[in-house]
Amino acid sequence: xxxxxxxxxxxxxxxxxxxxxxxxxxxxxxxxxxxxxxxxxxxxxxxxxxxxxxxxxxxxxxxxxxxxxxxxxxxxxxxxxxxxxxxxxxxxxxxxxxxxxxxxxxxxxxxxxxxxxxxxxxxxxxxxxxxxxxxxxxxxxxxxxxxxxxxxxxxxxxxxxxxxxxxxxxxxxxxxxxxxxxxxxxxxxxxxxxxxxxxxxxxxxxxxxxxxxxxxxxxxxxxxxxxxxxxxxxxxxxxxxxxxxxxxxxxxxxxxxxxxxxxxxxxxxxxxxxxxxxxxxxxxxxxxxxxxxxxxxxxxxxxxxxxxxxxxxxxxxxxxxxxxxxxxxxxxxxxxxxxxxxxxxxxxxxxxxxxxxxxxxxxxxxxxxxxxxx
Amino acid sequence: xxxxxxxxxxxxxxxxxxxxxxxxxxxxxxxxxxxxxxxxxxxxxxxxxxxxxxxxxxxxxxxxxxxxxxxxxxxxxxxxxxxxxxxxxxxxxxxxxxxxxxxxxxxxxxxxxxxxxxxxxxxxxxxxxxxxxxxxxxxxxxxxxxxxxxxxxxxxxxxxxxxxxxxxxxxxxxxxxx
Numbered sequence: 009x010x011x012x013x014x015x016x017x018x019x020x021x022x023x024x025x026x027x028x029x030x031x032x033x034x035x036x037x038x039x040x041x042x043x044x045x046x047x048x049x050x051x052x053x054x055x056x057x058x059x060x061x062x063x064x065x066x067x068x069x070x071x072x073x074x075x076x077x078x079x080x081x082x083x084x085x086x087x088x089x090x091x092x093x094x095x096x097x098x099x100x101x102x103x104x105x106x107x108x109x110x111x112x113x114x115x116x117x118x119x120x121x122x123x124x125x126x127x128x129x130x131x132x133x134x135x136x137x138x139x140x141x142x143x144x145x146x147x148x149x150x151x152x153x154x155x156x157x158x159x160x161x162x163x164x165x166x167x168x169x170x171x172x173x174x175x176x177x178x179x180x181x182x183x184x185x186x187x188x189x190x191x192x193x194x195x196x197x198x199x200x201x202x203x204x205x206x207x208x209x210x211x212x213x214x215x216x217x218x219x220x221x222x223x224x225x226x227x228x229x230x231x232x233x234x235x236x237x238x239x240x241x242x243x244x245x246x247x248x249x250x251x252x253x254x255x256x257x258x259x260x261x262x263x264x265x266x267x268x269x270x271x272x273x274x275x276x277x278x279x280x281x282x283x284x285x286x287x288x289x290x291x292x293x294x295x296x297x298x299x300x301x302x303x304x305x306x307x308x309x310x311x312x313x314x315x316x317x318x319x320x321x322x323x324x325x326x327x328x329x330x331x332x333x334x335x336x337x338x339x340x341x342x343x344x345x346x347x348x349x350x351x352x353x354x355x356x357x358x359x360x361x362x363x364x365x366x367x368x369x370x371x372x373x374x375x376x377x378x379x380x381x382x
Numbered sequence: 383x384x385x386x387x388x389x390x391x392x393x394x395x396x397x398x399x400x401x402x403x404x405x406x407x408x409x410x411x412x413x414x415x416x417x418x419x420x421x422x423x424x425x426x427x428x429x430x431x432x433x434x435x436x437x438x439x440x441x442x443x444x445x446x447x448x449x450x451x452x453x454x455x456x457x458x459x460x461x462x463x464x465x466x467x468x469x470x471x472x473x474x475x476x477x478x479x480x481x482x483x484x485x486x487x488x489x490x491x492x493x494x495x496x497x498x499x500x501x502x503x504x505x506x507x508x509x510x511x512x513x514x515x516x517x518x519x520x521x522x523x524x525x526x527x528x529x530x531x532x533x534x535x536x537x538x539x540x541x542x543x544x545x546x547x548x549x550x551x552x553x554x555x556x557x558x559x560x
Contacts, residue, residue: 061386086384205385212392219399226406233413240420247427254434259445260547264485266440272483273447273543275518282505285524300525305518 009168009191011111012093013135014078019111021087029084029093030109031065031202032117032135033077042073052076061085065093065202080203093203097121097131099194100164106154107164108147109191113173114139116147144176155184166191275305276321279378284328291357291374292330294346299369301330315363315373324379325358334370343370444545447516451489451544459491462516462542470507471495471538489544492520494537501532508538517542 011019013032021027044055047068056064056076063085065077077095084091096119100107105121116136123129138146151163165181167174168191178188255261263269281303288301308318308327319326347360359375383391449462460466460473474494481488499507504524511517521539 086386088383088385088388212389215396216392216399219396219403223399223403223406226403226410230406230410230413233410233417237413237417237420240417240424244420244424244427247424247431251427251431251434254431254438258434258438258441260441260545262486262548263441263444263545266437266444266484268484269444269486269488269545270440270447272481272488273444273518274515277512280509281512281519281522282509285505285508285522289524298526300523302521302523304521306520 009111011115011117011135012081012084017081017083018115018135018137021084021091024089026090026207027087027092028196029091030096030099030117031077031093032096032133033065035132037078039076040073041076042071044074047072047074063203063205067095067200067202077202084203085205087205088207088209090207091203091205092201094196094199094201095131096133098196098199098201099166099191101194102197104162104164106161107166108151110143110147110165110167110170110173110177111191112169113143113171116143118150143173144180147177148180151181151184151186165189166194168192278319278321278324279326284326284376284378287376288328288330288374291350291354291360292332292372294350295343295362295370295372296332296334299331299333301328303328313363313371314361315371316361317373324377325375326378327373327375330372330374332370332372334368445547447543448488448547449491449542449544450547452546454544459493459542463511464514465495465511468507470499470503471497476539486545490541491544492539492541494539496538497536498527498533499536501534504534504536508536511538511540 009019010017010021010027010029011032012029014034014037021029041052041055044051047066049064052064052066052074053062055074058064058079061082063080065080066074067077068074080093084093096107096109096117099109100119107117107119109117111117114137116138118134118136120132121129122132136146147165151165154161154163163186165177165186165188167177167188170177174188181188260266284303285301288303289298292298292301302317303319303326304317305319308316308320308325310316311329315329316327317329343362347362350360351357356377357374358377359373361373361375363371363373449458456473457466465471465473472495474496475491476494477490477492479490479492481490495511497504497507508522512519517540519538519540521537523537525535525537527533527535
């Protein structure tokens with residue numbers, strides 16, 4: 009708690025942390041303004057033509073008029089921690105109209121509520137320095153003078169930091185039925201201070217922290233990008249080296265289209281020739297004594313007299329030929345029955361054709377399925 | 383320190399932090415653009431490497447499946463067919479055609495392989511030839527021989543391919559073998 013008036017700071021602010029102050033305005037310095045639009049610290053300061061660090065002590069009323077009490081010393085405005093300054097009447101409990109606040113066994117702040125003939129309420133304040141006289145005697149004197157006048161009023165006496173005079177005051181004022189209370193017990197009830205500045209230290213620290221984190225993050229992002237770029241550049245060098253080595257080791261580099269060459273050179277391997285030959289032989293042996301058999305791996309063509317041979321890759325069909333010694337007594341119808349039986353029992357045999365040659369030999373062509381068609 | 387002094391210092395530090403962050407961020411965005419560019423280069427190089435790899439593997443396959451035409455001897459062909467040590471088949475070259483494919487000349491060598499073999503051996507030898515990727519079978523004939531032991535007369539008509547693999551090819555092959 010500190011005390012100040014338009015003449016200076018009477019009880020200086022020594023302790024750290026948030027502080028509450030009391031300003032005792034003088035009747036002559038107090039001015040009322042009704043011409044300030046949107047009253048704020050800035051507009052009031054502008055209206056009063058205050059400059060620099062000088063801050064106004066002011067309060068706005070319900071009719072938007074502004075009362076100016078004086079200005080705050082730089083010593084207060086430059087304090088890092090929060091400061092709130094109130095008028096003496098702001099501490100007064102409801103129902104009292106006169107108060108005496110005693111500070112540090114020395115300073116007495118007096119206030120009285122006055123009501124004019126028009127019913128307007130006004131407060132007058134005084135402060136006394138009792139350094140050269142006895143505080144208890146002074147206070148008892150002024151209070152007894154008031155009581156002698158016989159005006160009905162309720163007086164509040166509060167002490168702050170009064171180690172020596174607290175008990176003496178209490179004892180001396182008890183005959184007047186006035187109780188001395190501790191100033192700390194007086195509460196400020198929803199009243200706005202006439203000056204206030206807050207400690208934004210935490211907020212500023214948070215802002216600094218955000219800025220610091222932002223910078224660290226951008227530096228981190230930069231470092232990540234730098235290393236990423238280096239890694240990609242290393243990769244590129246490695247790939248270029250690999251390509252160069254591959255090209256130096258590449259054989260047959262003069263071939264423009266190796267796929268074309270491969271398509272020409274590679275033969276599709278559909279079915280083993282031994283399977284085809286053995287199957288052809290088995291089928292042919294049912295018509296007579298096997299003489300010879302042939303597989304042709306090219307596209308099917310007519311060998312003459314309707315006898316076909318070849319491999320149809322698209323339809324997955326192969327036509328093989330066989331030559332058998334046929335019995336002269338063999339009936340044509342019997343051969344047909346044998347062929348039908350073979351086609352019926354062996355599902356992959358699609359067709360058996362026979363072509364008689366000029367001698368006793370019989371030429372057969374056997375069409376077989378060698379897989380699923382495309 | 384006074385309230386306004388502290389506030390000025392705080393503002394100064396904050397402005398320095400923000401300006402330096404902005405400058406570093408600007409540098410980082412430039413780096414990111416650079417990364418985008420080199421990534422594009424890398425992607426194209428990766429594609430080039432993959433296509434080179436694929437090309438090399440296909441050329442390697444062509445190399446495996448073909449002979450080097452200028453130096454080809456009978457022994458080379460038998461070795462190419464994998465029958466140089468068996469001494470089973472009688473090799474008889476028939477035709478040699480020149481075709482064009484993939485921008486180069488391909489030499490198509492057709493030949494006959496003849497042998498008299500037991501039936502099972504003949505089948506095995508024909509399958510072995512068929513399984514050889516280097517050989518393209520054209521026709522396989524088998525004729526029964528009226529001799530004991532299921533001996534058959536086998537005739538295989540097939541073809542192989544050869545290329546002119548360049549003058550440095552033989553030297554390279556020797557170096558690789560070493």
